[in-house]
Amino acid sequence: MINKFLLSGFLLGGLFINAQTINETYAKTKKDGKIGINTDIPTRTLTIKNSDDNAGRPPLRLVNTPKYDANVGGAMDADLGGNRQSNNSYFDYRPLVVDNVGDVYRGFPITNNTSFITLTVKNVSGDYIQEFDTGIDYDKYTVTLMSYAFKLPSVAGKMTMLVSQVSAPSKEKGGKYYSRVAPPTVKLEGTSGGNWKLSADYDNMNVESFAFNDATGPTEKVNGTWIITLLIAPKEVVNYIEIEQDLRGSNRGAVSGEASTKLNRLLNQISQY
Incomplete structure (x- = not known):
């Protein structure tokens, strides 16, 4: 499964997304219809590359963004191709997720996951x-x-x-x-x-x-x-692993050895938000 991060975590927490590894020679021939910010070789419709002066900081900030429920009860710019619904609920909204090279996708509704x-x-x-x-x-x-x-x-x-x-x-x-x-x-x-x-x-x-x-x-x-x-x-x-621990006949013990290694690997993985 693609390792994805919630965009909200990316924006608020300052997560650093690794730069893309690009075949520049080939990418130069595929620039039509693409816009680049801080890059001459955009690889998506919009590609934003962080600048050296902004290293370690998110390359994108949204200011005065309305809350999700601000549109409840009225269509939003329907004449411009916007939302035509007269009533919205939280389930109508989906978070954006970012993979480990920075590509953005539409994610699952958060509250619908479980x-x-x-x-x-x-x-x-x-x-x-x-x-x-x-x-x-x-x-x-x-x-x-x-x-x-x-x-x-x-x-x-x-x-x-x-x-x-x-x-x-x-x-x-x-x-x-x-x-x-x-x-x-x-x-x-x-x-x-x-x-x-x-x-x-x-x-x-x-x-x-x-x-x-x-x-x-x-x-x-x-x-x-x-x-x-x-x-x-x-x-x-949902991340799932099986771990096994031998107590050698005792009624006490703790996760250790290979089981501990597997457990910590999972805990580190789910902590990357």
Whole structure:
């Protein structure tokens, strides 16, 4: 992926963009329709080369630039080919990004890069979901599991609860129901060419209902609801690495060696803004 910087960071933070390596002999034959400032060999429609006197400072400054929301509620120079919309929102604006030779591109809307999705899956088999297809393309998006909750169903005239299955600790003691509930196993996984999939389950547990004041009577298996919140972002705007550390049987440790090198490389990369 091209290493890009937000133009706002370039303007305000004084980032130094490396000069282009130009084949001047060839570039001289491609100057038609191009304008150069501080250069006789423009390589784009407008090329601005920083001067020696301005070294270390941004070569471009915008003065009295209106805020993005100044155009909300009225078209801006529509008769001159400008914005024809009568109402704008922040999502209508895109930042400019600059690659490592200074070329400027239109970027993604900042607030559209990441989103939260709350997924409610009703009437599952008891408490069990197996590889539920989220419809989110694994190759295009990075997805993170943020939170989850399991909701017991409401059954008229009955009480519902998670109870242990056969071969697990008994669900009855002294004629009263009880259950030992361990944290559920919730997994989010995917493979190239497919979608992200969810699995969730309380191991060795069932969701059952029984009549009030009748702890020894028959029970009925019922179905519950999972409520799962996901964080989603395009993969091209998310850096991803895998690091591995061997604790050699200890319960304490720290990232070190090759893992530390990989981690610091990533941290340095995402700090270049």
